[in-house]
Amino acid sequence: MNTINKCYCCGELAPNPIHKGDFFRCRKCGHTIAASKYFDSDFNKLYSEKYFKGEEYLDYVNDREAIQRNFDERIIRLKKLFPNRKQEHVLEIGAAYGFFGDSLRYFFPEVKFIGFEISSEPSEWGRNNLNLDIRNQDYLASQLPNELFSDVFMWDVIEHLPDPVLFLNKAFTEMKEGGHIHITTGDIGRLLPTMQGSKWRMIHPPTHLHYFTRKSLTKLLDLCGFRVVHVSYPTVYRSIRQIWYSLFSLNKKNGTESHQGKLKKSRFIGINTYDIMFVVAEKASTTPHR
Numbered sequence: 001m002n003t004i005n006k007c008y009c010c011g012e013l014a015p016n017p018i019h020k021g022d023f024f025r026c027r028k029c030g031h032t033i034a035a036s037k038y039f040d041s042d043f044n045k046l047y048s049e050k051y052f053k054g055e056e057y058l059d060y061v062n063d064r065e066a067i068q069r070n071f072d073e074r075i076i077r078l079k080k081l082f083p084n085r086k087q088e089h090v091l092e093i094g095a096a097y098g099f100f101g102d103s104l105r106y107f108f109p110e111v112k113f114i115g116f117e118i119s120s121e122p123s124e125w126g127r128n129n130l131n132l133d134i135r136n137q138d139y140l141a142s143q144l145p146n147e148l149f150s151d152v153f154m155w156d157v158i159e160h161l162p163d164p165v166l167f168l169n170k171a172f173t174e175m176k177e178g179g180h181i182h183i184t185t186g187d188i189g190r191l192l193p194t195m196q197g198s199k200w201r202m203i204h205p206p207t208h209l210h211y212f213t214r215k216s217l218t219k220l221l222d223l224c225g226f227r228v229v230h231v232s233y234p235t236v237y238r239s240i241r242q243i244w245y246s247l248f249s250l251n252k253k254n255g256t257e258s259h260q261g262k263l264k265k266s267r268f269i270g271i272n273t274y275d276i277m278f279v280v281a282e283k284a285s286t287t288p289h290r
Helices: 036-040 049-055 061-081 099-107 120-130 164-173 191-199 214-223 240-248 255-263
Strands: 016-018 023-025 032-034 089-093 112-116 149-155 175-186 226-232 236-239 268-271 276-283
Touching (some): 049 120, 061 099, 061 236, 061 240, 061 268, 089 099, 099 120, 164 175, 164 214, 214 226
Parallel strands (some): 149 175
Antiparallel strands (some): 023 032, 175 276, 236 268
């Protein structure tokens, strides 16, 4: 059995092995991490075009209307929460096909947007179809202009990263003082994941490696020099076919073939299971603590 000696977020020693030793949970902050064997994957292959077409997502591009509705709602929420702030120079880590950049440009036509996406096909699609600056590069190895970012966005990304601190620290150095970082991720400490245990829909390593609680993510951001200024649990919009796929086909043999033909076109609906958290944190110090 793989062993995790201390909590990634708070440093508490000897997290408890759970779910047959495939995960380790901190007794203090609740952070849960996949066993080390899941960190050995080839992440370039893992996040190939297939990830967006039949693996994690049934068909990401054809679900654009639902996905972009989520982004529109988040931007509207930010405008209400922080009416005096304006997204001027923006970085998105994990930009996929660029739907968020497209939404952002609608609300802030003068915004400067840079996105990074590890998968080549989505980044190329966003450049060609949306005329967005989406770079198929490793963000950690990138060299960016001297102009600092007003905002950094990580939508449903942080749980995928083997070492989120590396990304948070780099983003910190490239942000203006008082800049905001925006994160969505699952909250494994909420009622539904507590009840469902290993059957919670968000648990599927090796794509998801970190499972945060509100407490553990707040602690991690604080260690990286950020102060949390907002946490909420918004409604998430999904197409009916993606919901069906996630419930009955994802990670199940022969699932895609049996249902995909019936679900070519589908409306989307909003569902709130109160286990997806939307976190905004402000760059609050001159150097990260970690």
